[in-house]
Amino acid sequence: NTVMTQSPTSMFISVGDRVTMNCKASQNVGTNVDWYQQKTGQSPKLLIYGASNRYTGVPDRFTGSGSGTDFTLTISNMQAEDLAVYYCLQYNYKYTFGAGTKLELK
Amino acid sequence: QVTLKESGPGILQPSHTLSLTCSFSGFSLSTYGMGVSWIRQPSGKGLEWLASIWWNGNTYNNPSLKSRLTVSKDTSNNQAFLKVTSVDTADTATYYCAHTQYTYYGYTYDYFDYWGQGVMVTVSS
Numbered sequence: 001n002t003v004m005t006q007s008p009t010s011m012f013i014s015v016g017d018r019v020t021m022n023c024k025a026s027q028n029v030g031t032n033v034d035w036y037q038q039k040t041g042q043s044p045k046l047l048i049y050g051a052s053n054r055y056t057g058v059p060d061r062f063t064g065s066g067s068g069t070d071f072t073l074t075i076s077n078m079q080a081e082d083l084a085v086y087y088c089l090q091y092n093y094k095y096t097f098g099a100g101t102k103l104e105l106k
Numbered sequence: 107q108v109t110l111k112e113s114g115p116g117i118l119q120p121s122h123t124l125s126l127t128c129s130f131s132g133f134s135l136s137t138y139g140m141g142v143s144w145i146r147q148p149s150g151k152g153l154e155w156l157a158s159i160w161w162n163g164n165t166y167n168n169p170s171l172k173s174r175l176t177v178s179k180d181t182s183n184n185q186a187f188l189k190v191t192s193v194d195t196a197d198t199a200t201y202y203c204a205h206t207q208y209t210y211y212g213y214t215y216d217y218f219d220y221w222g223q224g225v226m227v228t229v230s231s
């Protein structure tokens with residue numbers, strides 16, 4: 001099983017901040033990583049697929065990068081509506097989610 | 107427009123079998139590249155992939171649940187199903203079904219792009 005380790009577990013941020021969160025795979029997964037956003041009380045939403053491809057309708061302040069074992073999701077110019085938990089997912093072999101990074105307001 | 111909706115028993119007793127249905131519209135599970143996946147989330151915790159079924163009938167299960175999972179589909183009626191045997195309190199969660207898209211454009215892309223609203227399942231005696 002491929003383990004996906006997300007860091008940090010939580011972040012306290014301010015509107016306008018540049019936010020970077022990380023996901024580390026326990027083995028090489030190429031670029032087979034997606035990112036999802038889940039707001040409180042809602043179903044998850046796809047943000048990024050294939051490590052760096054923004055899904056339809058996703059604002060361009062969301063950027064995914066990485067390959068191999070290390071992946072990053074960056075939110076430039078953080079908005080209040082971006083407060084959520086963010087999950088990475090590997091699909092190189094079956095599927096494994098990371099434990100999530102929670103964004104909270106300072 | 108793709109929509110999915112999960113349905114289930116709400117509450118069931120330990121050791122029983124959980125049966126869930128995902129009713130969907132806007133796509134066909136006989137179309138190349140289409141799949142339905144099941145994901146669950148205990149209250150206040152993270153997401154766990156359970157199983158997926160594809161247009162060609164292939165199925166994949168989370169090995170951590172061993173042989174407790176069975177996923178199936180009824181293509182004619184636009185439904186997918188998940189059975190979880192021998193449930194216990196650890197299976198208490200919100201269960202989601204999600205449209206799963208597989209594409210290949212030089213690179214393999216695979217993602218859950220449409221999700222149902224989720225159905226809460228409580229295992230309790």
